[in-house]
Amino acid sequence: MASPLPTTTTAEKIRIDEEEAANEVAVTAEAGRGTWKHAAFHVATTIATPAAYAPLPFALSSLGWPLGSKRSLKDSPKFPNFNGIECLFCCYTYALWVVGISNGKCVSSLVGGTLSTWYSSLLIASLWKWNGQKHITYRLLGQSIFVVASLGNNIAIQIAAGSSLKAVYKYYHPDGALTLQHFIVFFGAFELFLSQFPDIHSLRWVNALCTFSTIGFAGTTIGVTIYNGKKIDRNSVSYSLQGSSSSKAFKAFNALGAIAFSFGDAMLPEIQNTVREPAKKNTYKGISAAYVLIVLSYWQLAFWGYWAFGSQVQPYILSSLTIPQWTIVMANLFAVIQISGCYQIYCRPTYIFFQEKLLSQKTSNRIPFRNHLIRLLLTSVYMVVITLIAAAMPFFGDFVSICGAVGFTPLDFVFPALAYLKAGRMPKNWTVHRSMQIINITIATWFSVVAVLGCIGAIRFIVEDIRTYKFFHDM
16 A cells, blocks of 8 residues: 655655755865865964064063073973874973973963964864864854954954054055044955855965965064164163053053964864864864964064064054055055955854844745845944944054953963863873873963953053043044
């Protein structure tokens, strides 16, 4: 006897299940097409943005100049051979020991920030698949903290991009009437155009260009900084901390937030989701390749910038440079190009969140242009809000510090260490097992303190700037 035909309800359910399965396969295929080189481009674009490491000389000027001690390599500890994350952990511990991270504020801050965020990024990459699920976005893991990090980051870097565009404009039109606010709006309009690209992977070649612009910015800015430093009377350069004891303390707190911002990367799960299998191995390679660029650019610019201008260095290093003008223009153009890619990566999770709320597969099939119209509407609202805040309060250094303290520090330092401990993926070797527990707890504790102190310092300086300047001030 033939089986009865399925009812309309049953047939509809089968069709929906088949469509969902097909969509899931399509999403999976879309998510895993990138190589480790693409991952390196994305990571370098999100971390090594000029808006991130341009404030580092200013941060160092708030901490002081002592360089810390050097220890002999021949006395360095020996570690056995391990695989995977155990080997990376041993490298991390070894590097901390050699540098002597507890000695000297400048070196310890930069080296500690670099090693901690590199190590934390590797931890996050290792936890991409956890308890049978893929954790593909910080938006679901960090929730409100991620919103602060992504929005604060884009406000800060839009101010930086506007400043760079204004500097180029003033080079060609010294008496021009356009203000910083005009260029913040111009940059926002350009980002609105880039926002119409569908996803992060579609921006891979944009981010490749941004990575090369990072190299161009770093090389140009470091060279011009050294040149300016040699032209300055070195006897007039002071490295002493300025102000009262309380002012020095708040400046140091503010600097901690700025350094945390500089090493922030709240987009690694999203980036890893674009990488083909083996995703962990390719992400490890991409992260490590990106950090080679980060070390070469961050440390050089931070120390040379502080050496050149001392305690008088500006929050945005390009503002301290004076000659030769054409190279400063070139550095500013490199900065704008690179920032444009970083901005896009950080706004994508916000777009996805609202698109998930408003879009449905059923209606998008019937109305082909509906998705594009909704995307245009969402991205326009986002750009208006971010641009308005950036134009009204163009306090670049303050936004860098508050975003680093409240957003990036919990996401990039505290959360990875605690998540790895909770996952229980400890090595079997007891010595390394115990050492990893200690160092992860130490990282989580210390950077929790950094988050609180950085937030205190940043809020204080924001309040002072609001009292000093009017809204929409042309900085």
